[in-house]
Amino acid sequence: MELLALLAFPVLGAAVLAVVGARRWAPEVNVGFSAATFAAACALTSRVIGDGSFTAFGEQFFIDAFNVFLVTLTAFVSLTTSLFSRPYMRIESEHGRVRPQHLRLYHSMYQLFIAAMLLALTSNNMGMLWVAMEAATLSTVLLVTLYRTPASLEAGWKYFILCSVGIAQALFGTILLYFAAERVLGGSGMTALLWTNLNEVKGQLEPEVLTLAFVFLLVGYGTKVGLAPLHNWLPDAHAEGPTPISAVLSGLLLNVAIYAVVRCKVLVEGSLQSELPSRMLMAFGLLSVVLAALFLWRQKDVKRLFAYSSIEHMGIITFAFGMGGAVANFAALLHMTVHSLTKSAIFYSVGHAAQKTGTQTIDDIRGLVTVSPTVGWGLMMGTLAILGMPPFGVFASEFLILTTAMRQEPWSTPILLLALGIAFAAVFRRVQPMVFGETTAKRLPHSPALLPVFAHLALVLLLGVSIPPYLADWYRMAAELISGQ
């Protein structure tokens, strides 16, 4: 019931918003549907906490501790983003950057995008997971090109073609998975691709086929995660789309893609009984961290800067899942949460800052703290949080990942530490003058409403200082599920 509501609200929202169009109260309707989705997600969560994991609708859907936490996170961030988008997009359309009739597309697609991500998270069928991931890409392509500038069209085209080709590889991986599963589970098409069934028989799946399948699945979904060297679409799509879309792409879509990779990894690892999937994840993860850290130095556009920082963090998470084990998985899940919250908060502040100054170029944004203290401090605190300064949550998860790396994969620790150091210096030296630099601009009469920014940062702070016990239990449960214990 909760599940049906969870999936129905955003779909319904998309339909209603397509009808509402560009009326003045469309943003409010958008917020309303996001709030309803979040309420359904909360109800679903309380049910999972009470009754444990369950399947629904002929086993086509499956909820466990791992995906329900991502469902809640997705619903929460999509709610706060819709709150942020309300004044933001209004100002954008007043500035004439977006035509009113395009707002219909924007709101409708926003809800469809959320629906696609929730479907990807809750589906038990590996084939449907693929379908939902592709739907999530398609629903955002036209959002990236919303401003119709040459740069945004280029970004949209890159996003479309790279992700489609990438995800075609994942389809081939899924076919191979089905091929291996059919030999064990029999040919009844509806059940052989269900993750729960596959998980039960993973020991009997043909290792050779699954190795091949995993390579394709990792490359396919890895493209969507933004793992180097398949990351080319990510900075462009983040930089050229409207800021609320950057926030949900970075904060939510990347998480969902990682979720798909991890689900596949659990199956393949169970079949192979070897280190290969772990090694591959670690290699891709480490490469992404290092490359992103180096690219961070060259960025001149503030949204691109933080897009590269997303690649870096996705690398860290992938690396942690690659190490495996209860602690590393716990840390990776925590990192997914705090990255999602912090990065979307940063994009909200960056969005406001760019809107006030009318540019995304770092050199042209100066002295935010004088112009608008809330935006300035929001950006500064968000940056410190994402760079892993204590007492924010990112510090806790990065610390856990690093100490586990020292114990399990000592060779990787210096590389990780160096990359994190480089990234710190690269980002901080850019953001510091943006916030504290000298400016001739006058202080704004009204400070923008930044409730979502500070709500997110407060949560990240809370997760850094002390994780509430029930939440910790929940992460632990999910981490154990992934470790297959």
Added chain:
Amino acid sequence: MSDLSLDLQILNAIAALFLLLAFGMLSQRRVVTLVKLLAVQAALLCAATLLLAWRTGETHLYLSALLTLVLKVLFLPWLLNRLIKRLGVYWDSEPLLQISGTMLIGVLLVIFSFGLAQPIVALASTATRSGIGIAIAVVLLSFLTMITRRKAMSQVVGFLSMENGLFFGAMSATYGMPMIVELGVALDVLVAMLVLGVFFFQIREQFDSLDLHHLESLREDR
């Protein structure tokens, strides 16, 4: 080959033609012809699925064949042709590589694909398992088509041909994917093409052309 039944021989002939068409696309510069080749390729896929459905008696294969017929043989080529006419893109510009060179790489890719398919073919129990190598080859050749073209339209045709190759692979290895997945994939392809249709008009409105070299300004040092 004499011990093969007639329907299997036909299936193998279709598979061979399927591969040949992928090479045809690789060398073709006229966008209109490219779309025609794509439609023929989809028709071959449809015929193979029908034959297989008749052979195995599985109903979902009939549905899958119908879906291929309606969506990929009739609707998508129609949509692409309409786009070509309205946007006026009939020719692709010089490919990034010489055609002969691309063909040579293509041959190497086919050899590689058959090597890659070997372990899967050894495990498969379907009568059509020899098609798996061909499917992988078509996927890789389509990929090659995509990366050697400049025009957005040719790249899209490459992408759709890749999708056809994947379906052919699924058919050869497992007699198709579960119905719900096939429906979902078909829906995604359909939506993707509609999104592209909108997208093409946006690109042309902005640049007066569908040449992708306009879309190369987002460099790292920008």
